[in-house]
Amino acid sequence: MKKKLMAVLLVAMMVLAGCATKGKVTIGEYKGLALTSVSQEEVDAELDAMLQSYAELVEVDRAAKEGDTVNINFVGLLNGEPFEGGTDESEAGYDLVLGSTSFIDGFEDGLIGAVKGEKRDLNLTFPEDFGVEDLNGQAVVFQVTVNAVKYKLVPELTDDFIAEK
Numbered sequence: 001m002k003k004k005l006m007a008v009l010l011v012a013m014m015v016l017a018g019c020a021t022k023g024k025v026t027i028g029e030y031k032g033l034a035l036t037s038v039s040q041e042e043v044d045a046e047l048d049a050m051l052q053s054y055a056e057l058v059e060v061d062r063a064a065k066e067g068d069t070v071n072i073n074f075v076g077l078l079n080g081e082p083f084e085g086g087t088d089e090s091e092a093g094y095d096l097v098l099g100s101t102s103f104i105d106g107f108e109d110g111l112i113g114a115v116k117g118e119k120r121d122l123n124l125t126f127p128e129d130f131g132v133e134d135l136n137g138q139a140v141v142f143q144v145t146v147n148a149v150k151y152k153l154v155p156e157l158t159d160d161f162i163a164e165k
Contacts, residue, residue: 051157054165057095057150063113064149066099070111071148077141083134086142093147104130107142114146 071093076086088094110122122142126135
């Protein structure tokens with residue numbers, strides 16, 4: 001698999017560098033590397049992965065939507081008291097991708113439409129099988145402050161981009 005990936009990347013780099021003509025690439029002799037055909041879909045997937053690795057989070061002045069990253073601070077309250085592991089009040093905040101399902105059900109959905117500076121109380125219930133005895137099936141409130149709304153800016157594959165990289 002590693003050798004196939006290397007071949008895909010080699011072909012993609014040659015195409016991007018302008019070494020290919022009319023869709024054909026000639027590769028010299030390389031020891032221990034068997035050349036196999038590579039589909040356009042494989043090349044496109046590798047190029048997309050490369051572009052994704054150069055993506056940047058850009059702050060926006062609009063309501064958060066699924067796929068955005070919100071930087072938040074939060075305090076989780078069980079019976080009005082903060083519970084262990086349910087708080088992030090750090091200066092840096094916590095970057096949460098809306099739609100990632102990395103928090104309990106309802107948390108991320110509760111931040112859709114939020115804007116920078118907004119405070120929201122999210123009334124949620126932990127799943128019965130959450131895995132923390134004190135929280136399993138418990139109703140809680142998360143007091144959330146939205147510090148920023150960001151979206152992922154993926155660069156376009158252009159000659160200028162390739163020249164910079």
